[in-house]
Amino acid sequence: MRTYLVYGTFGWLVVTGLLHFIVDVVAQHLRGARAPGLATSLYYGLNTSFAFGQVVFGLLCLWLAWRQPGFMGERMAVVLCLTAAAGWLAITFVFMEYWEPKLNAAVFAALVVASVLMS
Secondary structure, three states: OHHHHHHHHHHHHHHHHHHHHHHHHHHHHHHOOOOOOHHHHHHHHHHHHHHHHHHHHHHHHHHHHHHOOOHHHOHHHHHHHHHHHHHHHHHHHHHOOOOHHHHHHHHHHHHHHHHHHHO
16 A cells, blocks of 8 residues: 555656646647747746656656655655655745646645655
C-alpha cells in the first residue's frame, strides 16, 4: 500500500504538471487566446516553468522511488518534497489568479504527508 501511495503521489505531480502545461500554455497558444506582448510572454513563461518543474520533480522522484523504495522514510526526502510543495503553493498564491494549480499543489502536499505517515 505504501509503495502505491508513493507512486501515486509523484504520478499525480507528473500528470497534473502535464495537464497544466497542455491547458494553460498549449491550448491557449493554439487558440490565440492572448495577444502577443510582454504580458503574454511572462504568462507563458511562468506557466511553462511551473508545469515543467512539477513534471521533472515528479519524474525524478518516481525514478528514485523505483530505485530506492524506502526513500520516503528518509527525513531529507520528506523535507525536500514538502519544500517543493510549499514553493509551488507560494508561486500559485502570489502569481496565479485561478484556483486549479493551488488545489494541485495542496493535494500533492497532502499526499506527501500521507505517504510519510504510512511509512
